Amino acid sequence: MPATAVDCDVVFFDLRDTLGDVDRPGHLALYRPSTEKLLDAMRDLVGLRIGVITNLPAEVSAEQGHRMIAEAVVSEHDGEVVRLADVIDPRGIVINHEARLDKPDPAIYRFAADQMRVPVERCLFVGENLIEVLAAQAAGMRGTLKPSPPGKEFLPAVISRQGESVQDSGRAFEEALEQEHLLGERIFGCGGRIAGALASVERAEDIPPGVRTAMGMFVYVLTEFADQAHLKAEEAIVPLAVARGMPPERARWMFDQHDQARAYWAAIAVAWRRIQHGDPRDVAYAISDFRGCTESFVRLFRAHAIRENDELYPELGRRLTDADDAAVLSIVHHTGPPDIGPYAAIVGAMEEALDGIAAEGITEQPVAADGSAAGKV
Template sequence: MPATTVDCDAVFFDLRDTLGDVDRPGHLALYRPSTEKLLDAMRDLVGLRVGVITNLPAEVSAEQGHRMIAEAVVAEDDGSVVHLSDVLDPQGIVINHEAHLDKPDPAIYRYAAEQMHVPVERCLFVGENLIEVLAAQAAGMRSTLKPSPPGKEFQPAVITRQGESVRDSGRAFEESLEQEHLLGERIFACGSRIVRGLDAVARAQDIPPGVRTAMGMFVYTLTNFADQAHLKAEEAIVPLAVARGMPPEDARWMFDQHDQARAYWAAIRVAWQRIQNGDPRDVAFALSDFRRCTEGFVQLFRAHAIRENDELYPELGRHLTDADDATVLSIVHHTGPPDIGPYAEIVGAMEEALDAAGIPQDVEADADAAHGTAAGAPPTTGKV
């Protein structure tokens, strides 16, 4: 390990909103590739021991927290997976339930330093929460506020990943958009559960409260995240690849399916409006329209996301340069929300509403997605 170039021996990171999003209890989706680059730099270039200090909610146990850290994926390369626990110093994993302390209590930072057997003044804390950063300073630890949104601390520096393969160009924009697809998979799953929740409903007043809540949130995420953010970001990238020599027809199917999805979404929004209006002579038709359009959208876009991951993104990446990659990442951040965390929270609330309504997970559809297939669609291979 190289000699440290700063007057510190260890760095502790906050987890949620600093290294990644907690998209559901016990699951951490790291910001990729920016978190990978950040951790690699601290450990391999600067030479610091790396730890984390995290507050888990009461309903998430310390054991679940350790499992979350062990399962969080930092990087993947041709079947080789690096998890967060592979990067961290085993003595540097500090969870509030085990420390019997919560941030921003200064004592938890001193506790973390003791666990690492490093003087507190030779430790650095990095987080996106200003109160926690100031509390670390009060404990005698150095600290710094991490820029938000994630990844902006690297712009305009080129942060292209390595590991080009048949289905992965190695470009950073590809990893960023695929991470959004993971949230999309959860939205699709909610759509399937809403369809099942409506199967036996004929009147608006008979819709279970949890299903009605999920329907409203489903419409919200389609309108404000899927359309305004994700689809428009993808569509902004294609012209740059075409300028670099990619045949325009290679992306035509994407635009066509985006148009089809928007048509589904428009129909879903109108059906939702009709359901809310509650016209007794129309609501049964509105429920049927909401159900059928949701089912059609979910079936189309489960296959759509897999084809983008495996075919379109690698093709775009092969035509873009390293400098283009950094530019594209900036475009993605400017086109969509600076942080998809709020939308992940809305999707989490949608899942909780469906759980409360007793609507089970779509096990068969989840299995299809995991194996890269969709009902009525030819099998493909999906990295998601």
């Protein structure tokens, strides 16, 4: 459809909660594959130039905002990485610090149109925030709401195979689950840091406040996100691949390691409860149990995620049809939370609490690459 058919030349997108999650200051994790499909359609099918209008918090500079856009990954296919900056018109990056205006001030939308050198009425603004959309309309732009959480504008439409390789089936469900693995890597990192900080602690009162905060959040994300969302979504996909001919024993290791991880998580939760009770004759053992089970979980699941990404997901994807992939992607979104943003925010708070350890004068014991405290088995 040519741009003249929609009577528009430029589409501006909001960033956070529209194209992706800002999971930590200055880092944008785009929704995949829905954002890729959306941007491709706007540029290649509709023929619009693409821009973004974003409000950054005071502690994130405009320079960091430009770097965030430059580094955000839209897609990775056959070794080729497409980043958000590759898709956006360079004139179309509008950051509140540089414009000296904040959404929903109508003036920022007129500023954005001027930057692209088009009349404001030839622009469309897309965002998840109704007030910002109405402000764009008040400025003379067209405006439309985009569903948040993402995906509802595509599902259950079939998303055909793309970018197939030895380690990537090209399936949409695979991209969605691998994006959750990125959050998992941050959880593993926090677990390793917690274990390192507890290496020489035997009394509850000697646990630094930042470490104690991180421990509680660690237990929370394991229970509420990792188990309830991610693991159950993976386990729901396997029977469909088996129905399509995959030998069930190919996924047996995944179920076994999931159960092992759940056993670790249950033990970590019990140890955390014992630490909170603070029985002076038990707490040293509770801290040791928390540390040891955390190290074991991190060691196991770092390897587990790699094996899933490189071995199991491609195997599942090659068994499924395009229609199966669309159904599985819907199952992933319905099994887990529709939006992992809140959990990413909790992980960010956990990282911040651990970053504060240095300010408290506490030195973490080095943690090995496998997640264990250095010098420990």
